[in-house]
Amino acid sequence: MLRTHTCGELRLEDLDKKVILSGWVQRVRNKGGLAWVDLRDRYGVTQLIFEEGAVAPELLKTATTLGREYVVQAEGVVIERASKNDKIPTGSIEIRVSELKILNKAKVPPFIIEDETDGGEELRMKYRYLDLRRNVVREKLQLRHRMMQETRKYMDGQDFMEVETPVLIKSTPEGARDFVVPSRVHGGEFYALPQSPQTFKQLLMVSGFDRYFQIVKCFRDEDLRADRQPEFTQIDCEMSFVDQEDILEIFEGLVRHLFTKVKGMELGEIERMTYEDAMRLYGNDKPDIRFGMPFVELNDLAQGKGFSIFDSAELILGINAEGAANYTRKQLDALTNWVKRPQIGAKGLVYVKCNEDGSFKSSVDKFYSQEDLKAWAEKAGAKKGDLILVLSGSEKDTRKQMSELRLKMGDELGLRDKSVYRPLWVLDFPLLEWDEETARYHAMHHPFTSPKKEDMELLDKDPGKVRANAYDLVINGVEIGGGSIRIHDKETQQMMFRHLGFTEEEAQSQFGFLMEAFEFGAPPHGGIAFGFDRLCAIFGGTDSIRDYIAFPKNNAGRDVMINSPSSISDEQLVELSLDIKLKE
């Protein structure tokens, strides 16, 4: 090795050792015949010292002229530092250098390589390899590494077999848009990249693999958003001979294991909530339960008192912001403007302050007596000093708007502490959801999810009411995993495709192999998949999944570092039997 030690490991115990270190020049200082160089590698920083008299004059000169990010190899002796730095583990020692070799020079980097940088996002994306040199960025990928290793340890310990499923598969119209790969050998035909290994993992259950997992890249050609990438990583799992409870237990175990091993935290009980309750109480199928502030319906108390906005509303919802009665006029105006923004879309905001003297002050005092407001407060569980916020309108919009307002108030009141983790299982999702655009039902989870036995009779009468054996794991308001007990017989699967508007021929051509497999002895089975990028981001305490991906693409799906996508040669196009035909 071009080193005897890393830049992170020498301590006072190593005094007088002759060592060789290699790394990057973080910083050079010199003063009165002395020069110091902070040498950095992945493992830490160690100070090199060059003393006039003690070293050859050329060496001192070389040291003082080293540029930032030069790669050097230094040989010397470990000595005790005069002024110790207790902020870094190596801060008690330094290396008195006797030999120094420049292994590679460096141009001045386009942005500062420190925890705080002056580089804008596009610049840091273009020079991602330099951004990755910053400790705060590399540590995120180290966290990801740890999460991967610990996930595998747990899964292996639970007898799950890691099986790689193919990347070159078949395009199906179900779900999001596929990325496709033209076949050269079979001109005019295409492979598709998997959106998930769903059908393959189900086939592995038919194969009797019993417990399968994989940490696997998946692909979706969707229009990108801040937290979406065209390629993303999933922890993908499937088990046989289980019911929902078994799956929840095994994967609570995984989440617990990760918190213990990676964050040193013991999770308490993981709460559970039905989809129905989540929507009723929080207007959201992934509620953040780090704080309460549940919705209360005020229709019965607030209608018929002459306030026409409420009287004509389908739904009137209140939340109680504890201790927020001290919100100023200005703060309340800001909140009102906030809910009226197009992204939220509320018409207005009603508030009720529960004053310390027991009286109430509201924005609708004209219509409601103190008695009326007291009844609201009682229903909302509001006490002196609390602030009730009320939205109204159509049922669907109001729940959505109130969910946003609740999260906003959680933020404003400091109830969404990133160091607190409150996982939640959301259960009993609907099987189908109505899609206005195509005027048909879509599978809420995917077409392989089984309906609850007790709801089967509703499937023809009232399909939207049928609940599925489907579950999501939510942490702090972020969905990090979801799964279901699957259909495992051909008849139910065919019926499901029928309800989703597939013709028999379509179902057969796209999923015939799966339905045929079900005829050869398919066991009851179910599974789950976790969004691994997002899981890492949650563990790391940040919102952007992109930070946890070594080489992410930008919002236009472009890798600006290698400049991809790019054009290919005419020969390649001919070989692939393709012509480019740009849209107008």
Added chain:
Amino acid sequence: MLRTHTCGELRLEDLDKKVILSGWVQRVRNKGGLAWVDLRDRYGVTQLIFEEGAVAPELLKTATTLGREYVVQAEGVVIERASKNDKIPTGSIEIRVSELKILNKAKVPPFIIEDETDGGEELRMKYRYLDLRRNVVREKLQLRHRMMQETRKYMDGQDFMEVETPVLIKSTPEGARDFVVPSRVHGGEFYALPQSPQTFKQLLMVSGFDRYFQIVKCFRDEDLRADRQPEFTQIDCEMSFVDQEDILEIFEGLVRHLFTKVKGMELGEIERMTYEDAMRLYGNDKPDIRFGMPFVELNDLAQGKGFSIFDSAELILGINAEGAANYTRKQLDALTNWVKRPQIGAKGLVYVKCNEDGSFKSSVDKFYSQEDLKAWAEKAGAKKGDLILVLSGSEKDTRKQMSELRLKMGDELGLRDKSVYRPLWVLDFPLLEWDEETARYHAMHHPFTSPKKEDMELLDKDPGKVRANAYDLVINGVEIGGGSIRIHDKETQQMMFRHLGFTEEEAQSQFGFLMEAFEFGAPPHGGIAFGFDRLCAIFGGTDSIRDYIAFPKNNAGRDVMINSPSSISDEQLVELSLDIKLKE
């Protein structure tokens, strides 16, 4: 769970326990009021017993009518078996069943699901999920799972960080043909699937990640052969601040770890050989060293004696097949025909039998005296009872042919025992190889491999003579890994591209980002990649990598199970700005 135990875990200690098992019906037998069912899952087989009188008559009837591969759940009590079966771990007990539930029926499978099957390859590929039910097939994937877990344990223990590199990258003309992925958002542009994460792992070294690994899917759109798949898996590794010796050591460690943990074998010393010696002694850059039989050059002894074939040959090579003097006329004729097959292409085969009485019998007795032949035998190290085989012709062809013949003789003489493992490092590969077709040099490894310092001066004078800091790991004649110390400065990299016939513009547009990265402080680094599918096959003792892939493609690159590749819709083509233009 739909079971209390698996079908592989009950023993005599469990007598009288009330248990529930779930699994597949392997076999049903019945005789005089008794029925037995072998119930199978991933973990083993357990016998169920149904006794007339002891169970309800319907139950006995159900049991006798169960079809093969039905999925059933059986409840009952563990009892001791009257006639024990010591071939299976559960063979001392059986389950006296009190309740039986058919979880799913099964059609008669298209082939027998036992270790020995009657299914042909295409049929088993189409119903791969049924083939995977066979123990012998599933065990191969269990081995693969174990190999993955142990590889990660070792690498993690050596401070390597697992980093996922992108799958959607950029097409480059270097190397094999890329699979490409049309971009919808950037019409007319394409991503490419990686042939390896080479440039990304080098960038991670520039980022200071120090030690990187990944078990990663790679893609090559090449014409397929029996042991090639369009998608394959690599253990991909890179390290900074190392020289070749460090890499050999770390990865000998990996191979040792895998042999110990997965096969319970301790490997001895791993031998090393230069490329030059490998070619000279075995005509092969991946020699099988489970046996000797090195080449000896006989030009000096065999030329000038009137045998025109030898006299006009560039090279005359012999090998000594120990103990094979008893080969019959028929066997020798068969060998001669074998070397004359077009795949081998030799013109003929000369043999010399070293008889037990000290005399020699050869196919060229007309031209060579006993003294002549004795000299050959001495040079070849042949003793009484041995057989010398001689080929001649051009240097290149003869080495290649003799390499094949040597392996063939190794097989015939039983010297290639699959339970014996002899790994070998082949070192000092040439940097470049001349390509007749394009009349230019190609990188033997890849264009990022560094030349040996001491050979640098040859680069302009005699490029074919320059040796690289490149190494392959070979086990039993199979190349399972290869790597190199990389170039880490822009100038050398540019020079290398020049030697490979890149214009400056081509080098810049394809690898500009890498050369720019080298300017910002790139550390000396090197790495290696192992063919994971092949490594698993070697460990499993079989030749076909396809057996170690859960869902492989056939020789035409087709997945016959899901029927892929396939056509996509016209809407998809329009969205992707593509037209299909089939070749004539």
